[in-house]
Amino acid sequence: MxxxxxxxxxxxxxxxxxxxxxxxxxxxxxxxxxxxxxxxxxxxxxxxxxxxxxxxxxxxxxxxxxxxxxxxxxxxxxxxxxxxxxxxxxxxxxxxxxxxxxxxxxxxTLAELWLGNLTDVRNGAVITLGTSVGGGLVINGQLVHGPHFRAGELSAIVNNYDHADPHQATVGASASAVKMIMAVAQACNLPNLKDGQRAFEEINKRKGPAWSIFTDFCRRVAVLLINVQAVVDLDRIVIGGGISAQPILISEVRHQFRLLQEGDRRLHDDIEMPTIMAARFGNGANLLGALYGLLLKIEEED
Structure with a gap:
């Protein structure tokens, strides 16, 4: 066996x-x-x-x-x-x-690097959209941990310098997929504020408050991708989390990325848009990635 x-x-x-x-x-x-x-x-x-x-x-x-x-x-x-x-x-x-x-x-990130959409990608990242925002960076084919083991803590990036509340000024607060779903549910008077499938039924109508809330969210995600890209210049960014299974998310984030570039010559000239796609693995990603981390560790020790 x-x-x-x-x-x-x-x-x-x-x-x-x-x-x-x-x-x-x-x-x-x-x-x-x-x-x-x-x-x-x-x-x-x-x-x-x-x-x-x-x-x-x-x-x-x-x-x-x-x-x-x-x-x-x-x-x-x-x-x-x-x-x-x-x-x-x-x-x-x-x-x-x-x-x-x-x-x-x-x-x-290791799951995508092993068997997913970062296989054979030299420089890439996984950005997970959930309650907060998680991230993993791959540079020269290697997962980057950093000397303090905090590389990829994207939720701690400050993207609203003027907000009085330090927490609300961070990516973790402004790009929370859970908060976006709840905002859509409230705006559309849905019975369950955490029902993502029902919220996306409203979003896919592409009109009304649901669409406005969703496009604002995708713009904030696109800003995050531009900030990451400005620092590490990646080939590919894959987006994970439950909402990444919704095709409209990836297409709208790409659209918002292009709009930002069109609105400012510096973003157009200095930032190369990476390939943006959904992560291959959903709820099983961490289980597979933990195993790959183990296999790499065993290989290093042999």
């Missing part, structure tokens, strides 16, 4: 796990609500390990600042209750197996 691995994707609302083979084929997959305290969280992880005997190694994708060499994590967002925690060492001691831990946006 081919070697198999346990991959775990820790999210703010759910912890997903999968048994995956060396080629990236998902054999079995589970989903559990994310606990809200450290003891319950660690118990869930160890129970997931116990349910998958016979795996060769464990890989984990988490929200937070991760040292990929040691697997130590400074958890952020909904997992901030974990604080700073040596997650890889903890799981290694518990399971007696090799363990890799990676940042969630970096894992999504």
């Amino acid at each position: 081919a070697r198999q691995y346990l991959s775990i994707d820790v999210g703010g609302t759910a912890v997903k796990s999968a048994r995956i083979d060396h080629s990236g084929n998902i054999i079995v997959k589970r989903r559990t609500a994310t606990p809200r305290d450290q003891a319950a969280f660690l118990h869930l992880l160890t129970s997931i390990v116990d349910r998958q005997p016979g795996v060769a190694a464990i890989c984990v994708s988490v929200p937070g600042i991760v040292n990929p060499a040691t697997g130590a994590v400074k958890f952020t967002g909904a997992l901030a209750f974990m604080g700073s925690f040596p997650l890889a060492a903890y799981l290694r001691q518990y399971a007696g197996l090799p363990v890799y831990v990676g940042n969630d946006a970096n894992c999504a």
Whole structure:
């Protein structure tokens, strides 16, 4: 039987796990609500390990600042209750197996680099649009971590210098896909403010408040892409997150990028528009990327 691995994707609302083979084929997959305290969280992880005997190694994708060499994590967002925690060492001691831990946006980028839309791309990026904005940068074919393991933290970019609230001045606030969906739902009097499919039914009509809210959102995403492009000059940017499955998102972001360039000669002359496309992988991206991070680590150590 081919070697198999346990991959775990820790999210703010759910912890997903999968048994995956060396080629990236998902054999079995589970989903559990994310606990809200450290003891319950660690118990869930160890129970997931116990349910998958016979795996060769464990890989984990988490929200937070991760040292990929040691697997130590400074958890952020909904997992901030974990604080700073040596997650890889903890799981290694518990399971007696090799363990890799990676940042969630970096894992999504590794999935695209391995089997997705960044394969054979020397310089590219993944930008994930969700509750906030995540990112991963690939330069000269390598995922960039940075000396402080914070490369690609696009949500922290300030794009509104004059806003009195520092948080609201950041990309994480202004380019939140979740906030955009909620704004569309409110404007259209939809019963469920979190129903993205229903919101896009309104957006696809291309009229009224839904269209205006959506195009404003895409313009802000295009501004983010221009800012990234001004610094690293990429060949391709792939957009992930749940809304990336909507074809209208990619086409409108491209359109807004062109409008910005047409409106200012500097943006036209100094910025090369990269290929902009949807990420190949959706909800399974972090599971696959965590495995690729593990395989790369094993290769480096051999």
